[in-house]
Amino acid sequence: MSTLVTGIGHLATQDDELGELTNAALVIEGGCIGWIGAAIDAPDCDEQVHLGSRAVIPGFVDSHAHLVFAGDRTAEFAARMSGQAYAAGGIRTTVAATRAASTDSLRANVRRLSQELLRAGVTTFECKSGYGLDVATEQRSLQIAEEFTDETTFLGAHVIPADASDPAAYVELVCGDMLTACAPHARWIDVFCDRGAFDAEQARTIIAAGQGAGLTPRLHANQLEPGPGIQLAVEMGAASADHCTHLSPADIDALANSNTVATLLPLAEFSTRAIYPDARRLLDAGVRVALATDCNPGSAYSTSMPLAIAIAVRDMRMTPAEALFAATVGGANALQRDDIGRLAVGRRADFTVLNAPSYVHLAYRPGVPLIEHVWRNGEQVWPAPAED
Numbered sequence: 001m002s003t004l005v006t007g008i009g010h011l012a013t014q015d016d017e018l019g020e021l022t023n024a025a026l027v028i029e030g031g032c033i034g035w036i037g038a039a040i041d042a043p044d045c046d047e048q049v050h051l052g053s054r055a056v057i058p059g060f061v062d063s064h065a066h067l068v069f070a071g072d073r074t075a076e077f078a079a080r081m082s083g084q085a086y087a088a089g090g091i092r093t094t095v096a097a098t099r100a101a102s103t104d105s106l107r108a109n110v111r112r113l114s115q116e117l118l119r120a121g122v123t124t125f126e127c128k129s130g131y132g133l134d135v136a137t138e139q140r141s142l143q144i145a146e147e148f149t150d151e152t153t154f155l156g157a158h159v160i161p162a163d164a165s166d167p168a169a170y171v172e173l174v175c176g177d178m179l180t181a182c183a184p185h186a187r188w189i190d191v192f193c194d195r196g197a198f199d200a201e202q203a204r205t206i207i208a209a210g211q212g213a214g215l216t217p218r219l220h221a222n223q224l225e226p227g228p229g230i231q232l233a234v235e236m237g238a239a240s241a242d243h244c245t246h247l248s249p250a251d252i253d254a255l256a257n258s259n260t261v262a263t264l265l266p267l268a269e270f271s272t273r274a275i276y277p278d279a280r281r282l283l284d285a286g287v288r289v290a291l292a293t294d295c296n297p298g299s300a301y302s303t304s305m306p307l308a309i310a311i312a313v314r315d316m317r318m319t320p321a322e323a324l325f326a327a328t329v330g331g332a333n334a335l336q337r338d339d340i341g342r343l344a345v346g347r348r349a350d351f352t353v354l355n356a357p358s359y360v361h362l363a364y365r366p367g368v369p370l371i372e373h374v375w376r377n378g379e380q381v382w383p384a385p386a387e388d
């Protein structure tokens with residue numbers, strides 16, 4: 001069974017050799033790309049879909065999201081927009097609501113947000129725990145997350161919970177019983193290494209324990225102030241250092257000489273009215289950069305990768321091409337995946353059809369819903385096709 005997708009006005013493959021094509025077509029076979037090239041050269045297929053000269057891009061890869069939570073922080077957002085500063089401690093209000101929530105209601109919330117991500121063109125997303133901060137709720141959070149994605153992250157070290165007897169005892173719990181309960185349901189381990197959360201020594205201990213349990217590290221680093229998080233991420237071989245808002249020259253050097261991706265989360269700065277990370281300096285130094293949503297109820301309650309791209313272009317001085325690359329290949333790099341992020345023969349047929357002549361419109365037309373169709377594993381998944 002093969003499907004020819006033709007009438008692609010502009011195709012951004014993100015593949016080094018193929019680059020950008022006009023009047024293009026691709027063939028889907030077995031959920032993957034079987035052929036790609038000029039429409040005029042396309043082979044015959046069992047089925048044909050014509051896109052009427054719309055643009056096609058790879059599905060976005062959102063490598064940083066916190067979707068398992070309950071409760072509402074509208075009032076905190078309103079207060080912040082009225083002049084109060086963002087602090088890591090607001091996480092604890094979500095923790096109380098999440099612990100009290102039923103598994104069904106937590107699952108329904110993840111389902112709703114994963115549908116939002118799909119509508120925003122995201123075909124792969126990462127999902128963290130971190131609003132349980134006790135053994136049972138962290139495990140339950142990851143069990144729910146793994147129903148929706150393979151990219152699950154144990155974030156027991158989000159903040160020290162209000163009911164912890166002392167920080168050292170909580171770190172011991174995270175590295176002990178909590179890790180044992182959570183590791184079977186997670187691929188990654190993450191630590192919030194920042195003011196009000198965990199210091200470098202605590203983070204190093206937790207990451208090492210996670211690695212001992214077979215998890216690969218990624219780190220929340222340097223969001224709120226300069227600190228040791230980025231250097232630690234590089235030292236520990238983390239797949240990604242996330243936020244990178246406060247960067248020293250040494251941080252940039254460390255990232256540039258490593259395999260650690262710098263994942264930028266501009267929706268967090270947008271929603272906390274903070275300064276944006278210096279994407280230009282990172283890119284010019286040769287650092288691999290990803291863009292992700294950071295969707296979470298406190299500092300960035302948005303699933304809109306197109307908005308993240310528009311901000312990255314407008315306010316972080318990324319070119320439209322760099323921003324698209326960071327939201328697709330960059331995300332795949334941050335998740336150490338080479339089957340997604342690019343459209344080329346043998347890769348997964350995960351792509352988004354834009355109601356626009358090219359991907360540049362994602363930044364040129366901020367806030368406009370340009371995502372027309374989303375395909376994953378070679379099938380249209382949004383809008384869901386009508387049942388026969």
Ligand SMILES: [Zn+2]
Pocket residue numbers: 064066220294296
């Ligand atoms: Zn985060």
